[in-house]
Amino acid sequence: METKRWTVDSGVDEKISYPQIQEAAHFLQRGHVVAFPTETVYGLGADATSDAAVKGIFEAKGRPSDNPLIVHVSSVGELDRLVAEITDVERKLMKAFWPGPLTIIFRKKEGVFSSLVTADLNSVGIRMPNHPVALNLIRLAGKPLAAPSANTSGKPSPTTADHVARDLTGKVAGIVDGGETGVGLESTVIDCTVTPPMILRPGGVSKEEIEQCIGKVDLDPSLKKEDSPRSPGMKYTHYAPTAPMFLVRDSTSMQKQINILRDEGKKVGVLVTRETAEDLSADFVRICGSRHQLDEVARQLYGGIRSFDDTDADVILAETYPPQGIAQAIMNRLEKAAGQKWLD
Template identity: 85%
Template sequence: MDTKRWTVDSDVDKKTDYPQLEEAAHFLQRGHVVAFPTETVYGLGADATSDAAVKGIFEAKGRPSDNPLIVHISSLDELDSLVAEVTDIEEQLMKAFWPGPLTIIFPKKEGVFSNLVTADLNSVGIRMPAHPVALELIRLAGKPLAAPSANTSGKPSPTTADHVAKDLTGRVAGIVDGGETGVGLESTVIDCTVSPPMILRPGGVSKEEIERCIGEVDIDPSLKKEDAPRSPGMKYTHYAPTAPMFLVKDARSIQEHINTFVAEGKKVGVLVTRETAVNLSADFVRVCGSKTQLDEVARQLYGGIRSFNDTDADVILAETYPDDGIGRAIMNRLEKAAGQKWID
């Protein structure tokens, strides 16, 4: 399969100039799979109402079809035709965080979505991305778009079009290149069909921000244990580099662990903040931001993880972060990338 690439300036006003998106939208209307940028990561989009189109997502990613997909819309006007009910709590969340990196689980309207999107559940996750290219593409396509991250299943999510191309060239019809994404981690997923509402996946909107909006919320205690996951990212290993990754609880001990692996004849990569990197000696050092700017760490995390696949590192050590605010989402991704492997 040939993979077409369209380059779009994400700073251009959508009202004046997005003609190259029209061709990408036509591809989507014809049931093809097209990758596109959002403010979180690049998504792999297809018509959420078509079994054949959505099947193309799973085939491209090599992803099991028992994990539901998030549906992306471009306008609140689209919501009534997609969901059975919108509660006051959901209204508050949409007012506060849409467009933005928050996915809300709604009771689905029957007969709208492909069952491959909802994994035969009676609910559906929907969000409105805060990216002008994504919003215009969805509008031009005229369809809600199912769009998981645009990477090979299990690998780090893509934050640039080059990441997508490396994973999926020849497997998808096209890639819309809108530059580097902003948040760098996937959306937060919250289920408001339960009381109190429950965060199923931490992401670009923190628990603390949500609670300031609607009051107390729970966090799902069994993200990896559900037989029928209600949200993407809950069931299988994700975000993993090729080499095994270990999380180090105390950054001050990273050099000691580097030395241990080097003594075993292994080449060591480290994924750390710039403050920690100053004192380290390793084969491959990747800096993903500052301890004082965790938004920066989140934005650079997947790129840092991916970069080790271009090295001959035998093992990777990663610095860890406080489990609150955006740090909760960072740690969720790191724990999945490392397969819960820790070194004290």
């Protein structure tokens, strides 16, 4: 399959029809799969109402079909034909965080979505991305778009069009290149079909921010143990580089762990902040920001993880963070990438 690539300015006016985005929208209307930028990561979009179109997402990613997909819309007004009801809590969350990196799980309206989108659940996750290219594309397509991250299943999510191209060239119809994404981690997913609402995946909106808006929420304690996952990222290993990754509990012991592995004849890569990198000697050092600017760490996390696949590192050690605010999402992704492997 030929993969077309459209380059657009990330600052486009979401209400203007640009030729490149219009062509990509026509691909989506014909049932093709197209990758596009959002403020979180690049998404792999297809018509959420079409079984054939959504099947193309799973085939391109190599993703298990029992994992539900998030649906992307371009306006709150679209929800009336997509969900069974909109509660006061859901309205508060939309007013506070849409457009933005928050996915809300609603009770679905029957007969609208492909069963492949909802994994036969009675609910559906929906968000309105805060990215003019994404909003423009969804509007022109005229359809809600199912859009998981645009990567091979299990690999780090893409934050640039080049990441998408590396994984999916020849597997998708096109890639809309809108530059590097902003948040760098997927959206927070909150289930509003239960009381109190429950965060199923930490992401770009923190638990603390949500609780300031609607009061007490629960955090799902079993993100990886669900037999029937209600949200993407709950069941399968994600975000992993080719080389095995380990999380280092105490950054002051990082050099000690590097030395142990080097003594075993291994080439060691490290994913660390600037502060930690100052005193380290390793074979490959990737800096993902500052411990004092965790938004920067989040934005550069996946790119840093992916970069080790261009090296001959035998093992990767990653710095860790207290799981509060955006760091809760950072740690969620690191734990999945490392498969819960820790070093003290």
